[in-house]
Amino acid sequence: MRFLNRTAGRLSRHRRGPLAGLSVLLIGLLMTGGLYTAFSPATAQETKTDAELIQQGRELFLVGCSSCHGKNGEGVSTQREGQIKGPSLVGVGAAAVDFQVDTGRMPMARPEQQAPRKEVLYNDEEIAAMAAFVASLGPGPAIPSPEDYSIDDLSEEERVAAVARGSQIFLTNCTACHNFNGQGGAMPEGGYAPSLKGVESKHIYQAMLTGPQSMDNFSNGNLSPEQKRDVIAYLRAIEDQPEYGGFTLGGLGPVSEGLFGWLIGIGGLVGFAVWIAAHTTRSTKDKVEA
Structure with missing residues (x-):
């Protein structure tokens, strides 16, 4: 008991010392910083400012998109009858870029009637950067949450x-x-x-x-x-939803179903009727000859 009392007395004297409060504060700050670094290193190290993201997007845009859309997204027209090689992207917003690039529709190998969906060429960070750059050209729809x-x-x-x-x-x-x-x-x-x-x-x-x-x-x-x-x-x-009707013919609706009915359904019935008529005529002829 005496030993515990003496130990408590020493601790009490140290707590009243001038450096005790500062030491406790420093220890708390070090522990807080260490825990934050351990549990969220990616957030602390990988976060980019808006300016850095836009600059990264501009660099990607100049390489992959500027040949059709212009260096500043103003669009490019051909020399023949004012045909547009690539439309202006000013004001289309980040949502348009995210849709077109994240589905592989852009960039296109050559201007066509319609951009098909294909393999995506950029990762999520690069798509976000290009979307940020195009969004900086003019106000437009943002990427939905x-x-x-x-x-x-x-x-x-x-x-x-x-x-x-x-x-x-x-x-x-x-x-x-x-x-x-x-x-x-x-x-x-x-x-x-x-x-x-x-x-x-x-x-x-x-x-x-x-x-x-x-x-x-x-x-x-x-x-x-x-x-x-x-x-x-x-x-x-x-x-x-399950297809209760069975074979759906591609789900293209009454046109394909009607065509199937006429060609396969009625066509099959006509063919079967012709076969019956021919078989009946042949049987009758055999009986007459007999």
Whole structure:
């Protein structure tokens, strides 16, 4: 007991010393800094300022995009009848860049009627940098956040209601090009509406927001973020819906089904009728000869 009392007395005297408070403060700061460095090194080391991100994006843009869109995104016209080699990117916003590059549509090997989806050439950091550079050229739609397009946080009742609302919006605005089940289809002048099967929700939202190529632009003033998410909920629902009718003929609707009915259905019946008639005539002839 005496030993404990003496030890406590010494500690009490040290705590009252002039350097005790400073020592405790330094130890606390060192421990806090060490823990922060240990648990978040990437955030501390890899964060770039907006200016650095824009500069990185400009360097990537000059190499991969400027031949068609100009060094400052002003666009490039050919010498023949004012045809555009690459449109101006001033004001298209970061969302348009993220959609076009993250789906592999850009950069294009050569100007074509329509940019097809292909393998992505840039990583996420490079895409973000190019989007930041183009966004700096003029105001435009920003890259949407997961809260804008994700339906994972919806309850079952909310999801059912969203699917019902989204179906009406899709059937009114989108079926003329993408078909009633999002399968896509041909369009005039060599264009086509791509299939929406398996497309990421983020890219569907960005396509509605920016209106790439021949697609209409459904800005937030025309179609609210909630309505865009309803459309995504509908497309996700029909992806998971089983085909109760069996063979769907590619899901292209009544045209392909009618063609199949005429050529295979009625054509098969006519062929079968001709075979029966020929078989009956041959049987009758054999009986007469006998």
